[in-house]
Amino acid sequence: MEQFVSALTIFVLALFVGFEVINKVPPLLHTPLMSGANAISGITLVGTLVTSGVQLTTFTTILGFLAVAMATANVVGGFLVTQRMLAMFHGKDEKAGRA
Amino acid sequence: MPEPAINLFYLLASVLFIFGLKDLSHPRTAVRGNLLGSLGMLIAIVVTLADRRIVSFDVIIAGLLIGGLAGAWMAYRVEMTAVPQVVAIFNGFGGGASALAVGAALEEALKGGFVEEISVQFTTAAAVSGIIGGLSLTGSAVAFGKLQGLISEKPLLLPMRHAINIALAAASLGFGVWLVVDPSGSSAFWWSTFIASVLGILLVMPIGGADMPVVIALLNSYSGIAAAGHGWVLNNSVLIIAGSLVGAAGFILTVLMSKAMNRSLPNVMFAGVGAEVATESSTDDLYAGRVKSASPEEVAMLMEDARRVVITPGYGMAVAHAQYVVGDLSNVLASRGIEVEFGIHPVAGRMPGHMNVLLADADVPYDRLKDLEEINPTFRQTDIVLVIGANDVVNPSAREADPSLPIAGMPILDVDQARSIVVVKRSLSPGFAGIPNPLFAADNTLMLFGDAKAVVTELIAALKEGGDVR
Numbered sequence: 001m002e003q004f005v006s007a008l009t010i011f012v013l014a015l016f017v018g019f020e021v022i023n024k025v026p027p028l029l030h031t032p033l034m035s036g037a038n039a040i041s042g043i044t045l046v047g048t049l050v051t052s053g054v055q056l057t058t059f060t061t062i063l064g065f066l067a068v069a070m071a072t073a074n075v076v077g078g079f080l081v082t083q084r085m086l087a088m089f090h091g092k093d094e095k096a097g098r099a
Numbered sequence: 100m101p102e103p104a105i106n107l108f109y110l111l112a113s114v115l116f117i118f119g120l121k122d123l124s125h126p127r128t129a130v131r132g133n134l135l136g137s138l139g140m141l142i143a144i145v146v147t148l149a150d151r152r153i154v155s156f157d158v159i160i161a162g163l164l165i166g167g168l169a170g171a172w173m174a175y176r177v178e179m180t181a182v183p184q185v186v187a188i189f190n191g192f193g194g195g196a197s198a199l200a201v202g203a204a205l206e207e208a209l210k211g212g213f214v215e216e217i218s219v220q221f222t223t224a225a226a227v228s229g230i231i232g233g234l235s236l237t238g239s240a241v242a243f244g245k246l247q248g249l250i251s252e253k254p255l256l257l258p259m260r261h262a263i264n265i266a267l268a269a270a271s272l273g274f275g276v277w278l279v280v281d282p283s284g285s286s287a288f289w290w291s292t293f294i295a296s297v298l299g300i301l302l303v304m305p306i307g308g309a310d311m312p313v314v315i316a317l318l319n320s321y322s323g324i325a326a327a328g329h330g331w332v333l334n335n336s337v338l339i340i341a342g343s344l345v346g347a348a349g350f351i352l353t354v355l356m357s358k359a360m361n362r363s364l365p366n367v368m369f370a371g372v373g374a375e376v377a378t379e380s381s382t383d384d385l386y387a388g389r390v391k392s393a394s395p396e397e398v399a400m401l402m403e404d405a406r407r408v409v410i411t412p413g414y415g416m417a418v419a420h421a422q423y424v425v426g427d428l429s430n431v432l433a434s435r436g437i438e439v440e441f442g443i444h445p446v447a448g449r450m451p452g453h454m455n456v457l458l459a460d461a462d463v464p465y466d467r468l469k470d471l472e473e474i475n476p477t478f479r480q481t482d483i484v485l486v487i488g489a490n491d492v493v494n495p496s497a498r499e500a501d502p503s504l505p506i507a508g509m510p511i512l513d514v515d516q517a518r519s520i521v522v523v524k525r526s527l528s529p530g531f532a533g534i535p536n537p538l539f540a541a542d543n544t545l546m547l548f549g550d551a552k553a554v555v556t557e558l559i560a561a562l563k564e565g566g567d568v569r
Binding site: 003034049057065067 | 117123136140144148152154158161167171190199207220315319330333335336339346445450451453455465466471
């Protein structure tokens with residue numbers, strides 16, 4: 001029960017931080033914000049690593065492998081595509097960040 | 100590594116995520132924000148690999164390699180017009196990974212490994228994670244299919260779909276509760292997740308293409324919540340924190356997008372808007388004898404005398420891959436001392452901010468990209484508005500208070516206040532909302548019929564020719 005309450009506390013506080021931090025993103029950056037946030041949600045990878053490293057049965061190993069692969073694709077692809085997009089945004093006086 | 104040390108690194112990663120998201124909110128710091136986020140992720144992953152419970156690394160390495168290569172390949176290969184579907188598929192991967200990993204954790208716990216006891220927190224979080232993760236996996240897959248053109252963008256409305264959906268949701272939740280009440284087996288978990296996955300398909304099928312910005316933002320939120328649920332199962336703080344940050348971010352965007360259409364979230368999700376098309380006769384009445392069309396040369400002449408031009412792009416620009424010529428056009432006009440700005444509606448395109456990304460890719464400086472609140476007061480001082488591939492977001496009938504219209508009350512770009520309006524469009528067919536647009540028949544509107552890319556290319560050529568003559 002104690003564990004549950006402390007997890008709930010973290011969860012609720014983090015939601016509030018999320019609302020506060022993200023509330024003022026200009027529409028200009030909505031796509032990179034979404035895809036950057038999407039990459040962060042790939043944090044589930046951390047959990048999949050532990051689960052798939054335990055290797056108790058073949059079934060859980062297969063599940064673990066799939067989960068690791070999917071979460072990694074989410075993390076790597078998400079950050080890279082965000083970086084690619086952000087490199088394109090440039091102001092009037094700045095040079096474009098790509099060839 | 101001892102557990103307190105691991106948790107300290109997790110705390111560091113969480114802080115980096117928060118700073119990363121904060122920096123993503125300004126164009127000048129956004130690149131750094133993304134790097135901070137990836138640094139946080141790297142730290143969390145490396146620290147986790149030091150976990151003493153991991154007995155074998157071969158599966159992990161295989162998964163990291165295959166997933167990493169697939170993700171990098173997609174991220175580099177994707178065309179900017181296809182970013183919405185790639186974001187959708189990454190989303191689905193995240194949600195699906197949460198569901199599968201939670202399932203694996205449950206199976207291991209049942210075999211007596213991995214956790215000391217199966218608590219109520221464990222089973223509740225597992226059920227929630229399975230349901231939301233499964234839903235976001237299949238929902239994202241359908242969204243991907245619609246955006247990629249693999250399945251029709253039109254809403255698919257099954258008979259009794261609401262009853263079916265409620266039944267499936269109840270069954271999925273029921274199996275979830277069963278797992279909590281009787282955690283001696285895993286079949287309730289898999290049934291619950293499987294039914295939620297079917298529900299994910301049925302929930303996204305009836306949603307039309309133009310409502311995709313809402314759907315993608317919502318699925319983004321779900322994948323965050325699924326990760327947070329995964330964190331509850333493992334009692335892992337960094338998963339809970341990062342997951343709820345993303346859940347909050349996605350939710351804010353979802354609400355912003357719904358507001359930009361003056362529709363409630365349930366209306367977007369369940370009303371099946373976009374299935375009906377305006378009847379032939381009502382369009383004929385409105386347009387008959389009142390629509391004036393022009394050639395690119397005529398529009399070019401008009402533009403040469405303009406002092407201020409605003410371009411309002413929509414999804415049609417993306418479909419025609421016209422963003423590069425549109426960017427060129429804005430540069431040609433700007434080089435002649437004409438003030439050029441872009442007016443971008445929040446829901447233009449298929450995901451939040453879609454048009455901004457396309458125009459940035461076309462080398463348009465972001466100072467020229469204005470959102471709805473910034474651009475609307477300027478239309479009265481604008482000589483020409485060029486509407487490219489947008490329809491519902493510039494439809495003045497949204498202002499009329501007929502609540503039966505799907506776009507009633509939607510904030511629109513007030514392009515009809517400009518001196519003249521040029522609409523680039525292939526035909527007079529209605530937009531997504533299925534209603535005719537009185538703008539096309541307005542006295543100060545000229546229609547420039549044709550494919551956006553071809554027409555704008557001709558327009559640029561005409562402008563350059565005109566310049567040479569002088």
